[in-house]
Amino acid sequence: MTNRLLFITHQLMRTGAPLALMELIRFQKNRGCYIEVISMSEGSLRAELEDMGITVSIHSGFLQDWEIFIEKFKKFECVFCNTLITFEAIHVLNHTDIPTIWWIHEPENYFELYKDVLPDFAKLNQNISVISASPLISDIIEKRYGTRPETVSFMVEDLSSRKYTRDKDSDKVTFICVGIYSHMKGQDVLADAIKKLPIEIRESSRFIIYGDMKNSDQEILKKLRGLEGIDGQILINDSVPHQEIVEAIARSDYMITPSRVDTVSGVSAEAMMLGIPVIITEACGIVGIVEKRGCITVPAEDSDALASAIVHAARIKATEEYENLRSEARIGYESAFLPETFYKSMEKVLEEKIPPRRIVFWYDGHDVLDQFSDRLVEAFRQMGYEVLIMGRQDIMEDMRAFAGFYEKGMVTAFLNYNFYGSFLELHEGENFWTHFGIPQVTMLMDHPFCFDKAFAVYPEGNTVLCPDRNHVEYVLKNYPNVSAAAFLPHGGFEYTEKCKAVSDRSIDVVYTGGISAPNAYKIMPDFSKFVFDAKNVADEAIEILISEPWRTTEEVLESCLLDRGIELPVNELRKVIADLHYVDLLAVSHYREEVIRTLSKAGIRVTLYGFGWEKCEWLKNSSVDYRGRISAYDIPNIMSDSKIVLSTMAWFKDGTHDRVFNGMLSGALAVTDTSKYMTEEFSGIYAGEDYSIEDAQLGFFRLTEIGLLPDMISYLLSHTNRMQQIADFGRVSALNSHTWRARAEEIDRDLLQFL
Numbered sequence: 134m135t136n137r138l139l140f141i142t143h144q145l146m147r148t149g150a151p152l153a154l155m156e157l158i159r160f161q162k163n164r165g166c167y168i169e170v171i172s173m174s175e176g177s178l179r180a181e182l183e184d185m186g187i188t189v190s191i192h193s194g195f196l197q198d199w200e201i202f203i204e205k206f207k208k209f210e211c212v213f214c215n216t217l218i219t220f221e222a223i224h225v226l227n228h229t230d231i232p233t234i235w236w237i238h239e240p241e242n243y244f245e246l247y248k249d250v251l252p253d254f255a256k257l258n259q260n261i262s263v264i265s266a267s268p269l270i271s272d273i274i275e276k277r278y279g280t281r282p283e284t285v286s287f288m289v290e291d292l293s294s295r296k297y298t299r300d301k302d303s304d305k306v307t308f309i310c311v312g313i314y315s316h317m318k319g320q321d322v323l324a325d326a327i328k329k330l331p332i333e334i335r336e337s338s339r340f341i342i343y344g345d346m347k348n349s350d351q352e353i354l355k356k357l358r359g360l361e362g363i364d365g366q367i368l369i370n371d372s373v374p375h376q377e378i379v380e381a382i383a384r385s386d387y388m389i390t391p392s393r394v395d396t397v398s399g400v401s402a403e404a405m406m407l408g409i410p411v412i413i414t415e416a417c418g419i420v421g422i423v424e425k426r427g428c429i430t431v432p433a434e435d436s437d438a439l440a441s442a443i444v445h446a447a448r449i450k451a452t453e454e455y456e457n458l459r460s461e462a463r464i465g466y467e468s469a470f471l472p473e474t475f476y477k478s479m480e481k482v483l484e485e486k487i488p489p490r491r492i493v494f495w496y497d498g499h500d501v502l503d504q505f506s507d508r509l510v511e512a513f514r515q516m517g518y519e520v521l522i523m524g525r526q527d528i529m530e531d532m533r534a535f536a537g538f539y540e541k542g543m544v545t546a547f548l549n550y551n552f553y554g555s556f557l558e559l560h561e562g563e564n565f566w567t568h569f570g571i572p573q574v575t576m577l578m579d580h581p582f583c584f585d586k587a588f589a590v591y592p593e594g595n596t597v598l599c600p601d602r603n604h605v606e607y608v609l610k611n612y613p614n615v616s617a618a619a620f621l622p623h624g625g626f627e628y629t630e631k632c633k634a635v636s637d638r639s640i641d642v643v644y645t646g647g648i649s650a651p652n653a654y655k656i657m658p659d660f661s662k663f664v665f666d667a668k669n670v671a672d673e674a675i676e677i678l679i680s681e682p683w684r685t686t687e688e689v690l691e692s693c694l695l696d697r698g699i700e701l702p703v704n705e706l707r708k709v710i711a712d713l714h715y716v717d718l719l720a721v722s723h724y725r726e727e728v729i730r731t732l733s734k735a736g737i738r739v740t741l742y743g744f745g746w747e748k749c750e751w752l753k754n755s756s757v758d759y760r761g762r763i764s765a766y767d768i769p770n771i772m773s774d775s776k777i778v779l780s781t782m783a784w785f786k787d788g789t790h791d792r793v794f795n796g797m798l799s800g801a802l803a804v805t806d807t808s809k810y811m812t813e814e815f816s817g818i819y820a821g822e823d824y825s826i827e828d829a830q831l832g833f834f835r836l837t838e839i840g841l842l843p844d845m846i847s848y849l850l851s852h853t854n855r856m857q858q859i860a861d862f863g864r865v866s867a868l869n870s871h872t873w874r875a876r877a878e879e880i881d882r883d884l885l886q887f888l
Contacts, residue, residue, distance in 0.1 A: 145176025267418025335365030427462025508873030601788025625794025632800030
């Protein structure tokens with residue numbers, strides 16, 4: 134499920150807390166979340182974020198323009214504040230109900246430094262959840278404010294599978310210390326400890342120390358440099374790129390972390406990731422996180438204890454005790470710092486803070502549409518949505534279910550097909566969904582002109598999704614009461630069984646769809662109500678559509694009117710088009726019949742399902758196996774035993790049909806007439822053209838060239854390997870982008886998150 138998340142950080146330098154946040158941002162971005170970042174100062178991480186397509190803005194504070202920031206914060210489902218220093222944002226968010234997570238990384242001296250401006254952690258509003266990066270920080274907050282936050286430490290990428298080589302001078306026990314030269318990191322304590330070591334330990338050991346010399350405490354650095362004149366190999370280094378640090382750790386035998394205060398110690402976690410034991414002070418939060426696994430602990434600021442620990446570590450280097458320490462170090466890393474552990478913990482925090490989106494789906498007993506709904510409902514539930522299904526079969530029971538569902542919290546949207554359920558009333562004249570403030574999302578499976586009367590009473594401010602891009606334009610032009618219209622292609626049924634090879638399938642060509650000419654005549658209007666010869670206009674429109682099948686029905690009907698000097702206002706024109714839209718059904722039926730008749734005459738065996746075909750005089754042709762109408766739920770299994778799934782569009786000139794995607798997903802080769810969208814989306818072979826295009830995913834034919842279709846079908850049926858290749862490419866493409874799961878993700882990402 135797509136979430137809109139805002140991350141606030143104190144800075145964007147490549148230091149501990151911002152880097153830890155970056156890993157969370159990457160994870161959420163990969164999950165499909167929409168993310169923005171606000172930083173209180175600049176840093177090199179900004180470029181990385183922007184390369185990920187994330188908007189970054191810089192604001193040094195939040196209190197002065199608090200009203201502006203509240204409006205911005207409201208656009209997100211959750212605000213994630215990183216470090217204690219973002220406290221101004223917390224003060225602002227504390228006066229809202231916006232779900233907020235505050236991740237604290239700092240030691241106690243920061244709490245003391247900011248004590249006069251920090252909020253009282255025990256009195257934060259319920260919308261704000263505090264988490265700490267280590268138990269040590271939780272101890273600090275509990276001691277100062279009487280409330281204990283949950284601990285979620287950061288992740289450390291597992292680089293243990295890489296190959297690292299030891300230095301030639303590997304007979305010495307190598308100790309490494311990494312961290313900015315500062316009083317908090319305690320390198321001066323390490324310097325004192327090294328001076329106290331027995332000469333034989335110093336001579337058999339190496340001490341490699343890394344830190345940022347430019348931004349360091351010069352007194353600490355001076356004390357370390359004083360070690361260079363004593364016995365032993367002691368190397369004082371400037372900072373180097375992270376990868377070089379990891380390689381240096383891997384070449385070492387022990388990590389020394391002598392910190393006076395260190396809430397976690399990322400480099401210690403990296404050492405443990407590589408199976409390197411850590412000599413560490415009890416003032417470091419990581420000790421509690423890993424429960425001392427792989428650690429030799431000493432009191433902070435105790436150079437005697439640190440010296441004793443180094444001596445012990447050097448003397449056990451070649452023993453089983455050392456190997457056990459190595460194993461324990463790796464176990465400690467795996468228990469706390471694996472990426473999957475971090476992601477799982479953060480997901481739990483976010484899920485608790487962000488309530489699941491909740492939608493209502495309407496079923497109306499139409500098997501085709503209900504099958505679509507089944508797939509979408511399953512996908513939405515897998516994405517974390519709570520879904521209530523309603524329908525007309527037991528509306529009173531559904532109303533009771535809705536009451537309980539609504540009481541649990543906000544309902545994001547009501548989704549339906551073809552306006553089913555849209556006009557449910559709470560009281561006469563009062564729309565049910567409008568009363569409860571629930572936006573409607575109506576997905577159309579037919580042209581909007583089929584629903585002109587429904588559009589006329591569709592409550593304002595709701596959304597319509599169309600399976601053809603031309604339909605979107607039609608809605609926006611003709612129905613101003615619709616707040617938004619967008620293109621949503623059909624989806625396909627994910628066939629979960631192993632697909633049979635096309636050569637093992639019993640059906641050569643299958644067509645699953647009826648002809649609508651009988652229904653067309655049932656919806657013809659009363660022509661006497663028109664002030665012009667509407668029957669003549671309709672008859673001419675049918676002729677034009679058949680002779681120029683690339684044109685849309687609304688375009689042709691308007692053209693026929695204009696040719697007669699009849700220019701109507703938009704509102705009147707759409708009513709005329711709606712009254713005469715039966716011509717669309719006749720044009721579709723004409724070409725469906727023409728396709729099957731042409732193939733049967735050519736001796737290509739077609740298995741035919743659907744209503745309305747009984748009237749066709751050629752139906753008794755031995756090449757046609759007509760099996761009547763079947764449930765939409767049975768069609769995927771039939772397609773899975775078919776070599777070629779044949780389709781014709783429902784006069785969607787810039788849209789889709791689920792029959793094509795179902796065929797592709799069943800492992801069959803789909804063959805369809807063209808539409809602008811389909812030819813843009815897929816590479817295909819065309820009837821009468823080059824059948825050897827290597828990356829073809831389906832077969833296309835033009836309605837003006839149906840006579841060429843038998844040649845392509847015959848070629849495919851006689852070239853099994855080629856047919857299998859195209860079917861395989863098509864299935865991969867459909868699995869990647871054209872399942873109903875993919876459509877649910879589009880609806881979530883592009884629509885529901887904004888409602």
